[in-house]
Amino acid sequence: MSKAFQDSWGVPLLGCIPDRPFLGCPALADLERLFKTELVSGQKHRFRHYSVDDMNLITTSLTRFLENIRTKHPRTLYVCHVTRDDIILGFMAEFQRNRRDDERPFEASLLVCGRKGKYQMADEVRDMFEGLDGAPVMVVEYSTHQAMNMIHNFTPKLNIDDKNRVRKAVEHYEPYIDFDLLLERTS
Numbered sequence: 001m002s003k004a005f006q007d008s009w010g011v012p013l014l015g016c017i018p019d020r021p022f023l024g025c026p027a028l029a030d031l032e033r034l035f036k037t038e039l040v041s042g043q044k045h046r047f048r049h050y051s052v053d054d055m056n057l058i059t060t061s062l063t064r065f066l067e068n069i070r071t072k073h074p075r076t077l078y079v080c081h082v083t084r085d086d087i088i089l090g091f092m093a094e095f096q097r098n099r100r101d102d103e104r105p106f107e108a109s110l111l112v113c114g115r116k117g118k119y120q121m122a123d124e125v126r127d128m129f130e131g132l133d134g135a136p137v138m139v140v141e142y143s144t145h146q147a148m149n150m151i152h153n154f155t156p157k158l159n160i161d162d163k164n165r166v167r168k169a170v171e172h173y174e175p176y177i178d179f180d181l182l183l184e185r186t187s
Contacts, residue, residue, distance in 0.1 A: 012185065015177035025049040026156040027165065028109060028136055034154055035140040035147070041129045042136030047162045048107065050077040052152055057144055062086040069094050075107040077151075079144055082114030082121045088137075092128060095135035109136040116141040 002013040029046040032038050039046065054073055058065050058080040065087055069078070080087040091110045098106040112121065121139060129137060140147050158169060 012178075012181055014182050014185075015173075017173055017176045024156060025051045026151065026154055027159070027162055028138065029159060029162065030154070030156045031111070031138060031151065034150060035138070035142065037138060037140055039136055039138050040126070042109070042134050044134065045109070045136040047159075047164060048075070048109065048136065049165070050075060050109065055079060055148065055151060057148060058084065058087050062090045066090055066094060069108060074104055077109050077111060079111045079113060079148060081144055082112050082119045082139070085122060085125055088112060088121075088125055089128070091137070092135060099134070106135070109138070111147060112137065112139045113142055113144045113147045114139075115143055 001016065005011045005013045026034070027047045027049045028039060028042075032046070054075060055077045056068065056072070056079065058068075058078055060068075065078075069076070069091070078087075078091065088110065091108070095106055095108075098104070114120065142150065158166060160166065
């Protein structure tokens, strides 16, 4: 490929970088920007990343949801409708239970969806978030379908504040780029 670029266009190939799926996983901070909102709790987890494959729309009963959250991949982004108080409260209770039992790290997040003016989170439920220290929960003014489509179509960018992703990107890209040639061509 290097020879083809040089022979055809006189352009040197500076590197050929294989895909690294983690770099394409949005962090909660990316979703805050996408939805123009902020986490209502769990701000310390803003740079936790979620694969689109680990996104789960909750349409089942509370019992099935709790089974799911206890057995699925721990880093799952759950999506529910704002009217599902049972799921929202179940998520909060599972977070508290997990913190007490310390079975495995609680890395799940909850995205609560509902269109402004049409559906609202109960004030009593919203007040409960204030006492909840650490569970990442975000409320967005989109339908569940719209929110999931937006996440699916979203391409996260590097964010200088996301130290983990920046470090992983440098570690990933550095071995595949000919920095000597790059410096030679730009000096």
